[in-house]
Every structure is written in C-alpha cells, then in structure tokens.
Amino acid sequence: MLDTMDLSWKVAMRNWAIYRKFLFSNIIPTLADPAFFILSFGIGLGGFVSQIDGMSYTQFMGPGLATSTALMTAFFSTSYNFYVRLFYEGITHAMLTTPVGPREIIFGEFIWVGLKSAGMSMGVVLVLLCFGLVDYHYLWAVPFVSLFVGLACGGMGLISTAMVESINQFQTVYAVVISPIFFFSGVFFPINQFPVVLQWLAHLSPLYHGVVINQQLLWGKPNLFLILTHSLELLVLSMILCFIAYKLIYPKMER
C-alpha cells in the first residue's frame, strides 16, 4: 500500500530531480551570497572591527551566514517556486489526480525544503571550513539545526503563498518579514546591542535560534545550556509555523 510518507517522499524527489538538472547554476547563487558578504563585510568592514566576542569579524559572521542560507533557500522555494507550481503550472493539480492528496503535497514540500536548507547551509559551512573560519568538532550537527530553520522559514513561505493575492506581493513579504529576520537575528552583530524589546522580538525569529545554536557549534566552545534552550524554541517555532502553513495552504488545493 502506498502510504503517506512514501508518496510525500516521491513528491519531494520530483523537486530534487528538477533541481539536480541544473545543479551548478542552482547552487551558485546560494553560495555566492555568503561569499560576497564575507568579502565585503568581513574584509571591508572587518578592517574597522578589531575583535568581536574575542574573534575576527569574519569568524563571527561565518556560522550566522551559513544559517541564513537556510532562511533564503526555504523562503524562495516555498514562495515563488511553489506558487508557480500551484497556480501557474498546475503541477500540484496534476499530482492530485494520482493517489497523492493535498497532505502529501504539503509534506513533500516540507521534506524538500528541510533537506535543501540543510544541504545548502552545510555547503556554506564547508566553504568556510576551507578558509579556516569555523571549528570542525561539532560540524556534523549543523545540518540538523538548518533543517529546522528551513522548516520554520518554509512554513513562513507557504503561509505567504496562501495569503498573497498576486505573485508580486512576495516582494512585500520579503521586505517586511524576511529582510528584518535576516538583519536582526544576530548574524552580523551580537543581539545584545539592541534595545531589550527588540531582543525579545528576536525570539520569534527561527533564524535567531538557528544562528545562536550554529554559532555555539562552530565557534569551538559550545555552551550546552544555550544550545538546549534555543533548540527547544526553534523546535516549537517550526512546529507552529508548519502547522499554520498546513492549515492555510491545504484549502488552496481543493477545487
């Protein structure tokens, strides 16, 4: 019997089959972005910043950039990309004529976005490793953290897909949701530089928790308490976001 997980996996593998076709040109932008941030901020701005938390600015930024790759990967995959498949190309509607149902389409999307986010941010970490910018002892744990960041941010992408009235509105979502998350989640400077209110708000950002955990893992002196509390918060956030996404996007497939 074809069960839900099997079908969801096949739906996810359809996306991988497409992605794999142009693997090189698909991966380049994901890796190029952090590379330019390292070059411009790390080397350019870093020249003015002697030390931050006892390390060079590029070292400080590395884990956060790798984690934010999961945010960008997940958001674009579940917004523009999924929107086109759902409303323009009707790929999902064709799949719904097979044993695949709306549930399997959504689960498949979660599987794909989680794995892709994990893989992409691991790719960035490996590049950083080549330049000696991260510690390798706990590197293995990074993909798991990025997977959950990817799920949470993929949830946000699906929620926006369910809510926008036109594909152009994703620009608005990007400007008012994704950008602030990217800039205020402790990637570029420690979050304690902010007013307390903003520090509390940051707890609503899945990226913030992912950044803190990955920083702990990759800076070489992990604080177990920080890792555990932020893991718990990240887990809860990703579950809530995925649940809301499921509830909102499901009706879009019924017609």
Next chain:
Amino acid sequence: MNLVESHMLVKKFGDFTAVNEVNLQIPDGMCFGLLGPNGAGKSTFISMIYGVCKRTSGHIRVFGKDPNTYGREIRQQLGIVTQDNYLDKEMNVYENMVLYAKLMGVPKDEVAKRIDELLDFMSLTHKKKAPIMALSGGMQRRLVFVRALLGNPRMVILDEPTTGLDPAVRHLLWEKVNELKRRGVTVLITTHYMDEAQNLCDDIVVMDEGKVREQGSPKSLINKHCPGYMAFVSDSEENLQKFSRRQDSSTALEIIREQNVLALRSNDMANLQIHLKNADVDPILIRPTNLEDVFLKITGRELSQNA
C-alpha cells in the same frame, strides 16, 4: 454495479452553489457523458468524484467508497485527463511519465514497459526523449492520456478531452476511447462538442446551473426533445410570417429563431418539405436533428450568468 453514485450532492463556494442536489449513477462499463454550458458544475462534480473537492452536503460513493476518506484508494483506480494539460515542462516526455507511474504506484520493474506500451498506444514513441515544449498541442493532449492510463484505471475521467484540437487528433482520440470501452474501462466524459458526445456516449446527463436537467441515451434525448429533421431558412420578416401562419398543432412544425437564421423542425421529412414547397422557400440546409439541438433546447440559447 454502479461505479459512481451520488445522492442529493451539493457543493457551495460561499454563496454560489456550483453543484445543486445532484443524483447520478454511473454503471460499470458505460461511457457516460456529462454535458452542460460553462459554469454548469461539471468540473466541480468531477473533482468531488476523485476526492480533491469536498462536498458541502449529500452523499457520493465511488467504487462503493466515500472519496472524502478514501480519496487515495479511489484515485489509484482512476485515470484522469484534466481540462488543462498540467504537464511538467521542466522534464521531458519520458521523465514526466516515470514520475507519474511512480505516483500511481506502478511496480518498479513494470514502469518502463508500461510507459513504452502506452506511448505506442498513443503514437508518441518517437517523442519519448522530447522536451514537453517541443510537443504540439495534440501531442501534449495525447501524452496526458498516457499519463492518465499509467495506473491501468478501472474508470477514466475525460474533462473536455478534445477542446482546441484539430479534427485528425479528435478522431484519433475517439478511436482510443472506443478501444478503452472495448477493454471494459468505464468512461466519464465532459465535452462541449455534441458530435463527440453523440459518437461516444451510451448515456448522457445535461447539467445547467448546478442541476441535472435531463438524462438518457443520445437517441432517446433526441426523440424526446426534437425528433426528425431541421430545415434552415433565412430569417427575413416575410419568412417568419409565412411559417408562423402555418404553425399549429395539426401541421407538426416547430419554428425556432436562431441568430441570423430561422430553423424549422418537423418529425417527418416529407412534412417539412411540403411546408417549404407551399411557402415557396428554398432552405439553406436540411439535416437530421442532433444532440446539439437538444442541448440548446434544454439549456437555452442565451449565455447564463455563470458562463
């Protein structure tokens, strides 16, 4: 045995009632036609059969099961040709079919063989490695038929299968549908082409504004609503008066005003010709009545609000 049974089936979208208390039975092995103007509720009814659209009230059973809870099992035995092609343009012909064979649960070692057979059945073998964008409209449509047949369906649903296709492709597809019928596959077809419905269907339901207006075989519907022959003459005021004068119960002549033309119907060819001769009018065309006349009579000649 009935493969599809609906009882007082209703689907509402907000205030709009797309399907309104529909009772239908589709028996095993039959070619069943669902006709009706745009917006009549045909596609919504079909979506409820395969469980992607949830009913508002009433009952529906497909293969004896409720599609709301057994959608997956039901879809595994259905082959659905969607109104739009929805082919995956990022993959070539073969890759598309492999994906859908997997989704339909075709055993791994049978996938390649099944695809080759069906590509051959639809005369597409030479396009096996072609990108979707390189296929003509007719080829894409044939590929959608291949996709629908991958799971060896017990019943196929064809939602406007030949809209926008040239006559050669239409005839090819009709032949394939007849071949499926011969193999015992049940067919549910929606179409706006009355010749298509007349050629293929054993039983026809005419829907309008969400309701079933009429049901029967093409022949019985024609006999019931407009048997005989139709003559068309120019719609001059003079002609209208001439024939109106002649129309009473004893003459068995029906006058129908169409756009730019006057249609005269009678059960009997000889009677029709006598009327034309007496009025001294040369007809533009005389032909047997057909399903299109029935359709227009039932659903009206005006565009409905929902079209």
